[in-house]
Amino acid sequence: MNSDLDTGIEKNLDAALIKNGLHRNVKYNVKNGVVTLTGEVNSHSVRAQAEQIASSVPNVRQVVNELQSKSQKASSSN
Numbered sequence: 001m002n003s004d005l006d007t008g009i010e011k012n013l014d015a016a017l018i019k020n021g022l023h024r025n026v027k028y029n030v031k032n033g034v035v036t037l038t039g040e041v042n043s044h045s046v047r048a049q050a051e052q053i054a055s056s057v058p059n060v061r062q063v064v065n066e067l068q069s070k071s072q073k074a075s076s077s078n
Contacts, residue, residue: 005059006030012057017050026050026067033061040068 009030017023025046027039035054041047051065 005033009033009035009057009059013054013060016053016057020049020053022046022050022053028054033059034064035060035062036064036066038066040070042069043071044069 010028013028013030013035014023017026017028022041025039025041026037029036029038035057037050037054041050047065047067047069050067051063054060054063054065
């Protein structure tokens with residue numbers, strides 16, 4: 001894969017995250033068409049939404065969702 005393609009994915013993903021109000025909490029890395037999502041979000045639904053947004057970006061081959069959900073962390077500390 002070409003690094004220009006990864007740069008294009010980054011620009012498209014950044015625009016999509018901004019449009020959906022997720023750019024502050026969702027960080028990402030793109031390598032060879034694989035997007036890795038990191039950061040902390042408020043809920044499982046936001047986590048799933050971020051993954052869906054990333055997978056809909058042209059030329060993305062795979063999405064690795066490493067986002068942490070705040071509600072998940074709170075419930076696992078019992």
